[in-house]
Amino acid sequence: MAGTSQHGKAFIRPKKNAHLLIIEARFHDDLADALLDGATSALDEADATYDVVTVPGSLEIPGVIAFALDGMAEGGKVYDGFVALGTVIRGDTYHFDIVANESSRALMDLSVQESIAIGNGILTTENEEQAWVRAKKSEGDKGGFAARAALTMIALKEKLGAQS
Numbered sequence: 596m597a598g599t600s601q602h603g604k605a606f607i608r609p610k611k612n613a614h615l616l617i618i619e620a621r622f623h624d625d626l627a628d629a630l631l632d633g634a635t636s637a638l639d640e641a642d643a644t645y646d647v648v649t650v651p652g653s654l655e656i657p658g659v660i661a662f663a664l665d666g667m668a669e670g671g672k673v674y675d676g677f678v679a680l681g682t683v684i685r686g687d688t689y690h691f692d693i694v695a696n697e698s699s700r701a702l703m704d705l706s707v708q709e710s711i712a713i714g715n716g717i718l719t720t721e722n723e724e725q726a727w728v729r730a731k732k733s734e735g736d737k738g739g740f741a742a743r744a745a746l747t748m749i750a751l752k753e754k755l756g757a758q759s
């Protein structure tokens with residue numbers, strides 16, 4: 596896979612034991628297993644804890660983060676960061692563009708407007724083959740990448756003094 600590297604220097608870990616929410620879309624079930632495997636392995640390795648919420652498709656992921664933020668504001672469970680996992684594979688219609696673009700747009704809006712740490716592990720590929728290369732922990736490990744990106748954002752939030 597072109598451009599694959601561990602990007603090791605880009606990742607840092609938070610000082611605190613972070614607790615994250617993984618939201619996984621299972622529209623493509625087997626690929627979802629692979630992404631989740633990578634993400635949970637990365638969080639385990641960093642001694643982070645996590646809950647997992649499952650949704651039907653990637654378009655539902657940002658809404659779940661919004662629900663969790665509402666819950667936190669009401670005294671519910673606190674999450675230091677979020678990991679979004681899903682796979683969008685191009686079909687015959689414009690639906691691909693809607694799911695791929697809108698899921699990421701909403702994640703970016705949440706990230707910037709709510710000042711929250713999000714790792715975006717939603718694959719957007721032309722076909723299943725491309726998706727597998729990116730989802731497998733032993734290959735592209737995009738689930739692991741998204742989890743490490745979320746931990747890095749939590750650490751940067753700590754470093755820059757933002758309140759969680």
Ligand SMILES: Nc1c(NC[C@H](O)[C@H](O)[C@H](O)CO)[nH]c(=O)[nH]c1=O
Nearest residue numbers: 620622651652653654681682683684
């Ligand atoms: N086609 C894909 C979808 N589509 C489903 C939507 O995400 C959503 O669940 C539906 O529109 C109901 O609101 N989702 C994916 O994650 N991947 C796809 O390839």
Ligand SMILES: CC(=O)[C@@H](O)COP(=O)(O)O
Nearest residue numbers: 684685686687688690691
């Ligand atoms: C997200 C997609 O593109 C796909 O699942 C939908 O396929 P289609 O455009 O053929 O309806």
